Amino acid sequence: MESVLSRLSKIQRAETVTGVPLVSGSFPPGEHDRVWRALRAEHSRTGLWPVLGSTAHGAAECSYAWTSVGPQGAELLALTRRIDPAERMALIVRSVWEDCVKGMEPTDPFYLEFEADFDPVRVAAAVGDLGETPARNSGGTDWVYPPTDVLLVPAAAGHEVLALVPAEIIAIINNWSGGPSHPDLEYMDHILVLQYWERRWGAQLYGRVEGTLELAVERPPSDPLSAAVCAIEQSAYCYDLAQTLGDVRDVASRQAPASRWTFWWD
Template identity: 30%
Template sequence: MTFDPRTLLDTPLPPGRPVASAQGGEGALWLSDGPAAPGLWARIRAEHARTGLWPLLLDSRDPDDSELRPWASGELSPEDMSSPEAHDPAGLLAQWWRDHTADEEGDEALPAGGRAAVTAPFGQRWPGLAPGRPAGADPGKEADEYAGFFGSLRPHLRLGLVAAASGADALAVAGWEGPVNYDNDTAKFSAVLRTWEQRFGARVVAVGFDTLHLSIATPPIREEDALLVAAEHFAFCPDNIWQNSLAQSLASYAERLVDSHAWDFWWD
């Protein structure tokens, strides 16, 4: 980072340091040396409009990993990322849907009918974007509550700070590569997250090696809308269904989205 976050924040920070990028550059992430204290995420988030610093609760695959991959190990590539503005989120989701629903060799483990059966009733037809909901709950307050809850379940989480306009942008700015097995330009995923921020009051709260956790202020409350949201989730992160023992079809996954104020993603 080109600045010291302590000079921008009124909230006192724990000991920490900037993390160099994988290419050896200055990087764009400030990382705390130890776990984030309860309530710290919310206090920093409340200052975001003034400071431009977005907080992230950072996890790794193994809580006992001293390198806290990819954060402390510097496995971040901000230089390789484009800008979210360069991408059309609706077009991205439609293309990813076509890619993920195309039957391929080795699909024998899927239900009869192949990948299209997993995504019934849409099959291989992209259904389009889900409608957003009118503003209701305060997205900031919802995010603060979720950060407190999530942090209580994982007290080892570190604090990350990124100079970004939103949590969606922070992922690309930091150079996170969680979905790299599907696409190595995180800015594309940030572009989709921007639309979720607008339509559903989504806020990026926590990020792991290949996981992402969002708070949702205005989730779908009707099953038909939840099914369209589920389609977006499948396009965005197909492993949420392919690798989900509790919801191995779009319909069963959608049931879990109705009035759910947290969305979680994992890329294999």
């Protein structure tokens, strides 16, 4: 059976520093969603996970630069297997809560405001009926410059790509801070968060375009309470969403129920 890859142009092949074989190809502007979906449909046969916006040469080059930062490849995947993704997600949320209210008394108005933002029931009540929002019906992301390259990585799921090809997919995030429970957002956290969302919401690694991490979501939350839970997780993981979407209620109504999730760190 002919693969979609054979119909792409500018084929590149490369290998990461840990020996992960990579291949990429190019396609005409505007074809990104069609190409990604076709390659994603082939994953069960090829074992290759598609990621929009990257090339094999660029990804391999980044893997060599990453050697001074930390582990990657099979070693990093093995480290993540020792951690429960759900527990890590809960830890991230708890740590952000600690950071938000540190030094405050429970009677402080700001404490009460943060308390409401971290309470799924109250967020859901504020959001109300999700309705049929444009974001929820959206089939793709509106990029100023749509990607014309797709990287294929031998991975069982999208979260593994973040370990096999680090840095090319997500840059090191330095502007996130948490409380005593988890002061810094570690690179491993990205892998674990995506793995958790894969299981819970069917979120899949889609691309890294224009400085954003893009996920395609098969089973996004469809009711206010689930959307609220998801929005609290997303806002804790990437609180720069406040700059692009708004507060946790905006995330619950505009992004959590959508078929595309976008994350960007300033």
